[in-house]
Amino acid sequence: MEDGRKHIVLTVSILWQIWKVRNDWCFNRKRKEERLVINKALDEWHEFEECNEFRTEERSRTQTEERINNCWRPPDPRTICINTDAAVHKATKASGRGMVARNYLGNILAAEAHVDRYSGLVQIEEAKAIREALILARTI
Incomplete structure (x- = not known):
């Protein structure tokens, strides 16, 4: 097995x-x-x-x-974990960002996705995703 x-x-x-x-x-x-x-x-x-x-x-x-x-552990019960990601499509000059908020059990509390014009730098798109996650955190 x-x-x-x-x-x-x-x-x-x-x-x-x-x-x-x-x-x-x-x-x-x-x-x-x-x-x-x-x-x-x-x-x-x-x-x-x-x-x-x-x-x-x-x-x-x-x-x-x-x-x-060195290994992942579930967060403290008072903690909310928000994961972010950004992706770009240079050919169409589009970017997408997403975030998912979960509690310590892994249950989804909130999720968002945004599509925008590509700024030209992946790091900026990642930073936008983090900024939007912070805004999301204030609403939870």
């Missing part, structure tokens, strides 16, 4: 990398060597497995604390 789960996680990691490379080609006409795509997927898979190992292996307290500090 454990090997089956690992194969599924690795497959998802490979598919995610293929999707990102496909988008980079479609929107930016950037190519990436296949072996680099697979290596990136393997690296992320190894990182994921390493972060989740502490659940099944007995480790000394020091090793466990180090591993926990």
